[in-house]
Each structure stands twice: as C-alpha cells, then as structure tokens.
Amino acid sequence: xxxxxxxxxxxxxxxxxxxxxxxxxxxxxxxxxxxxxxxxxxxxxxxxxxxxxxxxxxxxxxxxxxxxxxxxxxxxxxxxxxxxxxxxxxxxxxxxxxxxxxxxxxxxxxxxxxxxxxxxxxxxxxxxxxxxxxxxxxxxxxxxxxxxxxxxxxxxxxxxxxxxxxxxxxxxxxxxxxxxxxxxxxxxxxxxxxxxxxxxxxxxxxxxxxxxxxxxxxxxxxxxxxxxxxxxxxxxxxxxxxxxxxxxxxxxxxxxxxxxxxxxxxxxxxxxxxxxxxxxxxxxxxxxxxxxxxxxxxxx
Numbered sequence: 001x002x003x004x005x006x007x008x009x010x011x012x013x014x015x016x017x018x019x020x021x022x023x024x025x026x027x028x029x030x031x032x033x034x035x036x037x038x039x040x041x042x043x044x045x046x047x048x049x050x051x052x053x054x055x056x057x058x059x060x061x062x063x064x065x066x067x068x069x070x071x072x073x074x075x076x077x078x079x080x081x082x083x084x085x086x087x088x089x090x091x092x093x094x095x096x097x098x099x100x101x102x103x104x105x106x107x108x109x110x111x112x113x114x115x116x117x118x119x120x121x122x123x124x125x126x127x128x129x130x131x132x133x134x135x136x137x138x139x140x141x142x143x144x145x146x147x148x149x150x151x152x153x154x155x156x157x158x159x160x161x162x163x164x165x166x167x168x169x170x171x172x173x174x175x176x177x178x179x180x181x182x183x184x185x186x187x188x189x190x191x192x193x194x195x196x197x198x199x200x201x202x203x204x205x206x207x208x209x210x211x212x213x214x215x216x217x218x219x220x221x222x223x224x225x226x227x228x229x230x231x232x233x234x235x236x237x238x239x240x241x242x243x244x245x246x247x248x249x250x251x252x253x254x255x256x257x258x259x260x261x262x263x264x265x266x267x268x269x270x271x272x273x274x275x276x277x278x279x280x281x282x283x284x285x286x287x288x289x290x291x292x293x294x295x296x297x298x299x300x
Contacts, residue, residue: 009218009285017158024213025084025157026091029295033092036212040085043204047078050196064245067238067252069231070178073170074197076227077205080167083160084208090156162223164214168205169224172280173272175202182253209287216288221281228277232269 008014028036051074054065065071178198183190208214235256244250251257255268 006289012219014217014219015222017153017161019153019157019161019215022153022157023091024215025160026088027213028211029213029291029299030211033088033095037085037088037092039211040081040088040208043208044078044081044085047074047081047204050193050200051075051078054193054197067243067245069170069228069253070174070197070201072231073167073174074201076163076167077171077201080160080163081204081208083156083163084212087156087160161214161220165217165220165223166227168209168216168284169221169277169280170227171201171205172283173224173228173276175199176280177272177276206287209284210291216285218281218285221277224277224281225273228273232273 026036027033054071175198209216235252236258239251239256239258242250243252245252250259254261255265255272257265
C-alpha cells in the first residue's frame with residue numbers, strides 16, 4: 001500500500017494543490033471532527049501564548065524576534081493551527097447542518113446529485129492521473145467515479161495545505177538543526193520558551209499529522225524550499241543593512257556570517273537546502289505513510 005503511494009508521489013501532477021476529499025483536512029481516522037476541532041484549538045491557543053511569552057520575556061530585543069528562522073517557523077506553526085481550527089470549525093458546522101437536514105427529512109436525491117455534479121469531472125480527471133490508493137476514500141458508482149466528500153477543493157483548503165507543508169518541514173528542520181548544532185554552544189542554558197520553539201513545535205506538527213487525515217505529498221517540498229529561500233534572502237538583506245543578533249554579533253546564526261566566513265555560510269546553507277529539506281520532507285512523508293498503514297490495518 002505505502003509502495004503504491006510512493007510510486008504515485010513522483011507524478012508531476014502531485015505538484016498541484018488537488019485532492020479528491022478536502023474533508024480530510026478537517027477529519028481524523030481515529031476520532032470525530034469535534035475532537036479534531038478541540039485539540040487544534042487548544043494547540044492554537046498554546047502556540048499563540050508561546051509567541052506572546054517570547055515577546056514579554058525579551059522586551060529589550062523584541063524587534064529582533066523576527067530575525068530568527070526558528071521564530072518564523074513557530075509563527076507558521078501557530079498560523080497553521082489557527083487556520084486548521086477555522087477550517088475544521090467550518091467543516092464541523094456543515095456536518096451538523098447536513099445531519100439536521102437528514103434528521104428532518106429535507107435532503108433529497110436531486111439535491112445530492114446537484115451537489116456532486118460539480119466534483120465528478122474533477123474526480124474523474126484526478127483518477128486518470130492518479131491511480132486509486134488506499135488512503136483516498138473514493139468509490140465507483142456505476143461507471144462514474146465519485147468522491148465521498150461532496151465539497152470541492154476550496155481556496156482555503158489549498159492555503160491550509162501550503163501552510164502545513166511549510167510548517168511541518170520547517171519545524172522538523174529547526175528542531176534537528178538546533179539540538180544538533182546550536183544547543184551545544186549555549187552551555188545548557190535554555191528556557192522554557194526555547195524548548196517550546198525548538199522542540200514542542202515539531203511535536204505538535206507530528207501529532208497533528210498522526211491524529212488528522214491531512215495528506216502529504218513529497219513534491220510539495222517546493223513550498224518549504226520557497227520559504228527557506230525567502231529567509232536566506234532576508235538574512236542577506238539584514239546583514240547588508242548592518243543587522244545584528246541580540247548579543248550584538250554581526251550575524252543571526254553562524255551559518256549566516258557573511259562577513260567572517262562567507263564560504264562556510266554558503267556551503268552550509270546549500271547543504272541545508274539540498275540535503276536537510278529533502279530529509280525532513282521524507283520524515284514527514286514517512287509519518288504520513290505510517291498513519292495510512294495503521295489506518296488500513298487496524299482502524300477497521
């Protein structure tokens with residue numbers, strides 16, 4: 001099953017923000033939508049509190065908070081859970097309304113066909129380019145494919161997917177980089193805020209990947225790459241205009257020391273871009289495959 005998913009991943013059509021069942025962005029293979037809504041809301045509140053606490057703890061260097069990749073990434077993680085909470089709430093409200101209509105006998109066969117007509121062509125095109133895989137809940141009604149979810153992929157589903165792609169990969173990259181390269185230079189002097197931004201960030205993303213039905217695409221690595229490229233350009237501009245770290249150093253991170261070690265900085269950033277990002281994307285995809293495997297083998 002996972003091998004079929006892997007073969008499918010290298011189809012260039014997977015670069016597109018298309019998915020046959022957008023309800024997966026708000027659902028869970030293990031729990032009801034209400035549970036997903038509640039835990040995403042709790043994490044969104046927690047992350048927002050972490051950002052506020054970071055600003056309160058370091059009032060003298062508050063303006064430099066935005067210079068760190070870890071803080072950019074934690075902001076994206078927070079943004080993801082805020083947006084995911086909103087999308088889940090929208091889906092939950094629609095589900096409740098559909099259930100009420102069914103209970104009241106309002107729904108009719110003609111309404112069902114009308115609601116699904118707009119998605120049949122999209123589902124048929126998707127199936128032609130992407131063979132059915134176990135994680136995509138689809139069925140064949142007669143000779144025409146239909147998706148189980150009657151709502152087509154909306155712009156906010158696509159936006160949420162991009163934010164998730166960036167937040168998930170960047171969070172793991174930040175966690176691995178900090179604890180393997182930067183932590184040893186701090187002489188074990190870390191705060192609770194540091195742990196939240198550099199460890200809890202990955203934990204909540206991995207937890208959401210396992211608890212929800214959000215899909216992962218290997219080729220969506222282009223979005224984290226655009227994100228890190230944007231940050232790299234920011235560090236160059238920041239350095240060129242004389243920006244400093246909170247400690248007064250002429251660089252944000254050692255790998256952005258363009259004055260003292262320009263060659264090292266260039267090589268290190270290229271390694272992170274071409275090795276670190278693909279590794280993190282593969283880790284996220286592996287977690288996704290694990291969830292699909294557990295779902296198909298133990299969740300029935």
